Structure formats: C-alpha cells, structure tokens
Amino acid sequence: MIGSAHLAGVVGARLVAASGITIPHIDYTAILPELILLGGMLLLLAAAALSPRPLPTEAYATATVGLATASLVTSLVLWRDVTDRGPLTTVAHSIDVDGFALFFLVTISCILVVAPMLGAGYLRRERISGPEYYVLALISGSGAMFMASANDLVLVFLGLEILSIPLYVLAGLDHRREASGEAAMKYFVLGAFSSAIFVYGIALTYGATGSTNLAEIGAFLARNVVTSDGVLIGGLGLLLVGFAFKVAAVPFHMWTPDVYQGAPTPATGFMAAMAKAGGFAALLRVFVSTFPSLRSSWQPVVFVLAALTLLVGAVVAVVQSDVKRMLSYSSINHAGFVLLGLQAATARGVAGSLYYVFTYGLVVLGSFAVVSLVGGSGEDRHDLARFRGLGRRQPVIATAFAVLLLAQAGAPFTTGFFAKLYVVEAAAAAHSYLLAAIAMGSAAIAAFFYLRVVFLMFSDAGAAAPAGEGATARAVEAARPAGIEPAGAAGGSWVPEPSGAVATMVAPVTRSAAADARSVSSGVVALDVSGEPPVATSPWILAGLGICVAVTVVFGVWPQPLVEFAHQATLLF
Amino acid sequence: MSVHASWYLTLAALLFTIGAVGLLVRRNVLVMFMCIELMLNAANLTFVTFARALNDIGGQVAVFFVLVVAAAEVVVGLGIIVAIFRRKVGATADDAHLLKG
Numbered sequence: 001m002i003g004s005a006h007l008a009g010v011v012g013a014r015l016v017a018a019s020g021i022t023i024p025h026i027d028y029t030a031i032l033p034e035l036i037l038l039g040g041m042l043l044l045l046a047a048a049a050l051s052p053r054p055l056p057t058e059a060y061a062t063a064t065v066g067l068a069t070a071s072l073v074t075s076l077v078l079w080r081d082v083t084d085r086g087p088l089t090t091v092a093h094s095i096d097v098d099g100f101a102l103f104f105l106v107t108i109s110c111i112l113v114v115a116p117m118l119g120a121g122y123l124r125r126e127r128i129s130g131p132e133y134y135v136l137a138l139i140s141g142s143g144a145m146f147m148a149s150a151n152d153l154v155l156v157f158l159g160l161e162i163l164s165i166p167l168y169v170l171a172g173l174d175h176r177r178e179a180s181g182e183a184a185m186k187y188f189v190l191g192a193f194s195s196a197i198f199v200y201g202i203a204l205t206y207g208a209t210g211s212t213n214l215a216e217i218g219a220f221l222a223r224n225v226v227t228s229d230g231v232l233i234g235g236l237g238l239l240l241v242g243f244a245f246k247v248a249a250v251p252f253h254m255w256t257p258d259v260y261q262g263a264p265t266p267a268t269g270f271m272a273a274m275a276k277a278g279g280f281a282a283l284l285r286v287f288v289s290t291f292p293s294l295r296s297s298w299q300p301v302v303f304v305l306a307a308l309t310l311l312v313g314a315v316v317a318v319v320q321s322d323v324k325r326m327l328s329y330s331s332i333n334h335a336g337f338v339l340l341g342l343q344a345a346t347a348r349g350v351a352g353s354l355y356y357v358f359t360y361g362l363v364v365l366g367s368f369a370v371v372s373l374v375g376g377s378g379e380d381r382h383d384l385a386r387f388r389g390l391g392r393r394q395p396v397i398a399t400a401f402a403v404l405l406l407a408q409a410g411a412p413f414t415t416g417f418f419a420k421l422y423v424v425e426a427a428a429a430a431h432s433y434l435l436a437a438i439a440m441g442s443a444a445i446a447a448f449f450y451l452r453v454v455f456l457m458f459s460d461a462g463a464a465a466p467a468g469e470g471a472t473a474r475a476v477e478a479a480r481p482a483g484i485e486p487a488g489a490a491g492g493s494w495v496p497e498p499s500g501a502v503a504t505m506v507a508p509v510t511r512s513a514a515a516d517a518r519s520v521s522s523g524v525v526a527l528d529v530s531g532e533p534p535v536a537t538s539p540w541i542l543a544g545l546g547i548c549v550a551v552t553v554v555f556g557v558w559p560q561p562l563v564e565f566a567h568q569a570t571l572l573f
Numbered sequence: 574m575s576v577h578a579s580w581y582l583t584l585a586a587l588l589f590t591i592g593a594v595g596l597l598v599r600r601n602v603l604v605m606f607m608c609i610e611l612m613l614n615a616a617n618l619t620f621v622t623f624a625r626a627l628n629d630i631g632g633q634v635a636v637f638f639v640l641v642v643a644a645a646e647v648v649v650g651l652g653i654i655v656a657i658f659r660r661k662v663g664a665t666a667d668d669a670h671l672l673k674g
Contacts, residue, residue, distance in 0.1 A: 154634075154635045154638055157639070157642070158638060158642065161646065165645060165646060165649050168649055169649060169652075169653070172653055172656060172657075179671045179672055181657040182657065182672055183672060184653045184656075185602065185653050185654065186672070188649065188650050188653050189596070189609075192609045193596055193609060193612075195613075195646070196589075196592070196593075196609055196613050197593075197612070199613060199616040199639055200589055203585075203617075203619035203620045203635075204619065206620065206623055206631070206632055207623035207626070210627050210629060211629075212631055261672055262671070
C-alpha cells in the first residue's frame with residue numbers, strides 16, 4: 001500500500017519533471033487560518049463518524065469555537081508579520097495575504113466564533129443532531145477566507161463556490177420543514193446562475209487581458225490604454241453581476257428574502273454575515289485594486305446599484321410584518337451602505353466598507369439569534385406581534401436585541417453609527433453627494449422599522465416596569481426617535497433632544513394601545529398574562545449574544561482600534 | 574484548415590444566452606439545472622478559445638477547475654432537489670411556493 005503510493009509519487013514526480021511544469025512553492029503559514037478550519041472540519045466529521053454514541057451538539061459547538069479561535073489567533077499573528085515584513089504571496093502568486101485579506105480573515109474568524117454559540121441551542125430545540133451545521137459553517141468560512149486572500153480570478157471563483165455550496169445546504173438543513181428545502185432550492189438555482197455568470201465574466205476578462213491573475217491584469221491595464229474593448233467591459237460587467245447576486249444588491253436581490261425567511265434562523269444569520277464578508281472582500285479587491293483604470297466605466301454602474309440597494313432595501317422592509325423577512329430586507333439595505341465605500345473607490349471608502357462589514361457581521365448574527373429564540377419550536381412565530389412585550393418577559397434578550405437593532409439603525413454609542421458615518425463621509429469626500437444624501441435618507445427610513453420593533457418590545461413595559469433600569473432607559477431612547485421619525489427628520493444625524501417630553505408624550509399612547517390589543521386578542525385584561533410561550537434561552541446563546549452586544553457597544557464607544565485596523569488594512573493594499 | 578476564434582466565441586455566447594434564457598423561462602427544476610450546465614460550459618469554451626488564441630495554458634487549467642466545481646455543484650443540487658421533491662409528483666419550480674411576499 002505504502003510502496004505503491006511511493007511508486008505513484010515517484011512516477012508523478014518524473015512526469016512533472018519531464019513536462020517541465022514547475023510545482024509552485026506553497027507557504028503553509030500564509031494559509032494556516034484556512035488550513036485550521038478545513039483540517040478541523042475533517043476531524044469533526046471523523047469524530048462524528050467514529051464515536052459509538054451520537055455526540056451532543058454542544059460538543060461540536062465547543063470544537064468549532066476552538067477552531068475558529070485558533071484561526072483568529074493565527075490571523076492576528078500573521079497580521080503582525082505582515083505589518084513588519086510586508087504581504088505574503090504564495091502558490092504562484094495566486095494567494096496574497098496582505099492587510100486587506102487579514103482584516104477579512106479576522107472578521108470571518110469572529111463570525112465563526114460566535115455562530116456556533118448562537119446555533120447550538122436552536123439545533124437542540126429543533127432536534128437537528130450531527131455535526132453538519134458546524135462542518136458546513138467551517139467549510140463556508142474557509143471559502144470566504146480564500147476569497148479574501150485570492151489574487152487570481154480562478155481562486156476567487158473557487159472561494160466563491162466553497163463559500164456558497166455549504167450555504168445552499170445550510171439553508172436546507174431542517175429537512176422536516178418544507179420551507180427550508182424550498183429556500184435551499186431557490187438559493188441553489190440562483191446561486192448557481194450567478195456563479196455561471198461570474199465564470200463567464202472571468203473568461204471574458206481573461207480573453208481581454210491575457211491572464212486571470214489580478215496583479216498581472218492590473219499590470220496589463222497599467223501598460224495598455226483600453227479605449228474601446230467590449231470584451232473587457234462585458235467581462236467586468238458580468239463579474240459585477242455575479243458579485244451583486246452574492247452580496248444581494250438590488251436588482252439581483254430577489255432570492256434574499258425568500259431564502260433568509262425559509263432557512264433555519266441561525267443559518268440565516270450565518271449566511272447573511274458570511275456571504276457578505278466573502279463577497280465584499282473579493283468585490284472590493286477585484287474592483288478597487290485591479291480595475292482602478294476602468295473606474296469611469298464601473299463607478300456609474302455601482303452608483304446605480306448602491307442607490308437602488310439602499311432605497312429598495314429600506315422601503316420594502318417597512319411594509320414587512322415578518323421579522324425575519326424584515327431583517328433580510330434590512331441586510332439588503334446594509335449591502336447598499338457597503339457599496340457606498342466601493343463607489344467612492346478611495347482608501348477611505350474601502351476602509352469604511354471594511355469597518356462596516358466587520359460590525360455588520362456580528363450585529364446581524366446576534367439579531368437573527370434573537371429571532372430564532374422568539375420564533376420558538378418549529379419557527380412559526382416570526383410576525384412582529386410576537387415581539388410585543390418581550391421587554392417585560394425577557395428583559396435581557398430584549399435589551400440585547402434593542403442594542404443590536406439600534407446599531408443597525410445607526411444610533412450613537414454603537415458600531416453602526418461609525419460604520420454609517422465612515423462610508424457616508426467617504427462618499428462625500430469622493431464628491432458623490434447625491435449618493436451620500438440617498439444613504440442618509442435610506443438610514444432615516446430604516447430607522448423607522450428598527451425602532452418599531454424596539455418600541456414594540458418595550459411598549460407595555462411602561463415607565464415603571466420591572467424590566468430593570470437599563471431596559472427602561474432603552475425604551476425611552478427608543479421612543480425618542482420614533483417620535484421624531486414621522487416628521488421626516490434625517491435619522492442618520494440625530495439631534496440630541498430633551499427626551500423626557502417626547503417619551504412622556506409617546507409612552508401613554510402605546511401603553512393604552514398595547515392594552516387594547518391585549519384585551520382584543522386574548523380577552524384577558526390583566527397585564528401579567530402574556531399569552532406567549534416562554535423563550536427558552538441557554539448559556540450558549542447568552543454568551544454569543546453577549547459577545548455581539550459587547551463588541552457593538554465597546555467599539556461603538558471606543559472605535560479607534562478598529563478604525564486604525566481598517567485603515568492599515570487598506571494602506572497595505 | 575482552421576476556424577477563426579471569433580466563431581467559437583460567438584458559439585459560446587450563443588450557448589450562454591440559451592442557458593440564461595432557459596433558466597429564466599423553463600419551470601422544470603432539472604431543465605433549469607441543465608441550463609446552468611450549459612452556461613458553465615459556454616464559459617469553458619470561451620476559456621479554451623482564448624487559451625488557444627493567447628497561446629497560454631492558464632485558460633485551459635481554469636476549465637478543469639470549473640468542471641470540478643460544476644460536478645460538486647451538481648451533487649449538492651441534485652441532493653436538494655431529491656430532498657424536496659421526494660413527496661411530490663413532478664419537479665416543477667412553481668410547486669415551491671411557500672415563501673413569498
């Protein structure tokens with residue numbers, strides 16, 4: 001057995017030597033974060049197959065968190081190396097581990113640390129046993145990492161597929177629920193469609209420039225002035241369409257609400273965070289660093305994409321009554337903000353986009369985790385009404401959700417505020433004033449539906465509810481912008497206002513409205529009876545939510561380290 | 574006798590268009606599947622044509638990657654289709670109509 005393998009190796013080496021192909025040198029330390037995830041994934045599968053009894057889902061979750069932490073630490077060590085000695089290029093220049101890639105490696109590792117924590121309780125409740133969720137998440141994460149460090153369009157495509165194919169399966173993980181399978185099929189058909197478009201785009205770009213390597217394409221375009229090359233522009237357009245599908249930019253967003261709604265909720269959070277991280281990593285690198293000379297061709301297209309994404313995402317989310325669907329439209333809206341940084345095509349814009357993707361990833365994971373808790377067994381309680389009074393029944397969960405929603409709305413003292421500020425600032429600095437104005441307007445519209453949920457959660461908590469001081473403070477904070485929203489104020493830039501007056505004005509109205517709704521729906525006037533089943537929390541999900549909220553608040557109050565990180569990541573480009 | 578590269582490129586573009594239109598028009602999931610394969614292979618033909626024209630091995634190598642990925646995609650896709658339509662009569666995309674809004 002060993003002898004024949006050795007023989008095959010010798011023959012292989014002779015063949016290679018005879019044909020004159022040089023095997024590229026592989027620097028394994030440069031791809032160590034990916035290797036940790038893939039190797040760990042294989043070990044997890046082997047452990048699941050070999051263990052005599054089925055292992056509990058928490059065991060897999062612990063292993064996944066450990067692997068993701070190892071990958072995070074490796075990425076940070078690599079970051080130190082790269083800042084000292086410059087970017088690492090390996091595997092025949094197809095992998096380029098620079099600051100930009102490492103920022104995304106850190107982001108993806110953070111998502112992978114939190115996602116298993118938020119998924120474990122759900123999987124136990126829905127009785128989905130086995131390591132599949134964690135294994136697929138690890139594969140998908142490694143694909144996103146390859147996309148982030150890819151320096152070759154073929155590798156971008158491979159990364160895209162390694163990212164996407166596990167996500168198709170994750171969407172259909174809950175095979176008892178028909179909606180889950182339907183989501184998987186829709187995601188698969190449209191995902192494969194976008195991949196095919198993307199490959200054709202690579203083929204045309206290759207034909208026009210003579211290489212699939214991003215550095216060589218960049219060098220070619222720097223040497224030659226492209227006056228009227230339809231093939232190159234066509235290839236570029238197809239690449240953009242392929243990416244737009246992946247990051248769910250309007251008008252290529254049709255699959256998003258259906259898939260996000262049908263998929264198991266933790267998987268929804270994961271795919272929202274991961275697909276956007278991987279997609280934007282490759283999108284920013286390909287367009288900003290490889291095709292800057294064709295900026296005049298792609299910038300107007302990205303302008304239209306960003307404007308449509310911002311507006312459609314925000315406006316359609318307002319009319320949704322299903323919270324999962326609402327959050328999926330809100331994730332479309334967020335994609336528009338990240339596109340703002342791409343449209344600016346400056347170092348500042350890219351840094352803003354990086355910051356946005358990092359903060360968005362954790363916020364969206366946490367938000368969908370809360371939805372998975374409230375959704376209850378079988379996932380049939382996703383309408384807005386289920387969130388009414390959550391602040392009184394589950395003050396901790398409701399407060400966490402309120403913080404995450406306020407972050408999505410861009411409230412000060414959360415990461416969302418700085419994320420929106422930086423990309424809008426970058427757009428304004430690049431003289432895209434109209435787009436910056438559209439972004440502000442869409443933030444104002446979006447603030448309405450985020451705050452509506454916050455408001456609902458604390459609506460019958462009242463001023464003196466036993467929900468604790470923090471929750472009450474949040475309720476007051478929620479009431480303030482909700483009060484000024486109908487006046488059409490710009491939600492992007494809040495004016496600090498004496499909150500007491502507005503709060504007292506709004507609070508009694510909602511309290512009576514809540515009481516009305518209660519007496520109509522259940523016929524019980526006593527406010528203690530909620531009629532909702534208890535939300536089953538677990539230490540795992542509380543820990544995961546704690547991390548999401550802590551990162552959101554800490555980097556919201558003290559954003560300097562993360563901003564520095566994002567800026568250095570673009571400097572090393 | 575040699576055929577000019579532009580003919581191959583035109584054929585590839587035509588195949589790609591047939592695949593894309595077919596995917597959007599047809600309702601049978603398996604046919605939609607074949608349309609995706611058609612699009613991928615149109616891209617492959619483009620790669621090979623350009624590789625010949627540029628006298629560069631890179632495009633031909635890319636085809637191998639695309640083929641492998643397409644195979645992996647088919648495995649997952651067929652698995653999903655079988656999982657959904659086990660309880661249904663035909664594999665029609667319109668039967669999947671739970672999610673809308």
